Amino acid sequence: MELSPIPVGTAIGAFLLAFPALFSIVNPIGAALIFNEVMGDRTPAERRLFARRIALYALIVLLVSLWLGGYVLNFFGVSLSALRIAGGIVVAVRAWSLLMQPEVHEERKASAAEPAHGAADDVAFFPLTMPLTTGPGTIAVAIALSSQRPASGAGLLGFFGGVSLAAGCVAALIWLCYRGADSVVALLGPGGARVMSRLIAFLLLCVGVQIMITGVLGVADLIRTGHG
Template sequence: MPDLGGAVQSFVLAFSALFSIVNPIGAALVFSQVTAERTHAERLVLARRIGVYAVAIMLGALWLGSYVLEFFGVTLAALRIAGGLVVATRAWSLLMAPEVIEARKQEQAGDSTGRPDDAFFPLTMPFTTGPGSISVAIALGANRPPGGLGTILPFFAGISAAALAVAVTVWLAYSSADRLTGLLGEARARVLSRLAAFLMLCVGTQITLNGAIDVLRPLLAAR
């Protein structure tokens, strides 16, 4: 019997963190500006390609990132603690100084010149899913529960579904960038970004706590 509760919990945890760091709503406002000279049909194609590239990058980091680091001798507990701190630090930056993050993203997306490969670079990497998103995804993958396939499979199903949901949100937000710009505006988008960043801060704290518990459990049991 699949652990649906574990899958749902993993989905909620991963979706809140990935949505916060990718920030499809805020990114869509920048996307609208840097693609203003393109036709609506061209932007729809770009949005679809960016969504596909984004889910591939996030799934790769979620599935393989923590295993690659473990191969080089980094323990799962260390991965969780370091990954959680990275997530929390990024969230704190988004919460306290979103303007700095927005300016950096604007600069990254500004390299778009209308080439056919713009969908991947720079509009997917690093603008939509850059190093910050990849590090968050690796941290989430490292937060996998102990146990056999009965617990690990629901976990990876949940976080994979979250990555897919975020990529679909990116596709929809970028496809509707003009409407979002008129509906939300910069101020409302920043409010949503701060709310999402607070959720991400909570997620990072929880991942760090899980890693600390992994380290302390055998020490406490030995006493």
């Protein structure tokens, strides 16, 4: 029984599921505004270096969460359907908070990134990658996405290939947006960034609801099969 309208057993289907969700929660355009603010005293060469390192670290965080997150929870006895329902709730709640109060979310990220005054090696991962770019919310979304993997078979390879490509594209956008943070600020400004944040938060809300629906259908299928 196919529980999702998106064929997650193919690389294209997995990419189409993962990329909008990861892009929405990471929001590299909005994060670039914060990056530009906290990096205001850095030289252009230092900012480019930070952009490259943050993108690399963000890619590692995303890949580890996507590849291993679901398996770790399954190891503790969490069923795939339960993981999907819980993950969908986490994604939906996170998206709702972003949709209703994007300013609070931005202020929280900016406050967490304030101590970014050490050497590149010291601050590129913390606080500029975590929690500014890929914080707990991003990890939760990635784990929820990993719950959408096929149970077994050849579809697993396509799924992990697709979500890995999505993570790579998001990391590339982080690098581009952070590297050109000055241009992003000039183009959008804080008001434009908040409008875009609300739009992509709504998209993330839809993804969370879809993941929950998939989990509920999985539970219903198990009940029907068990009683059959």
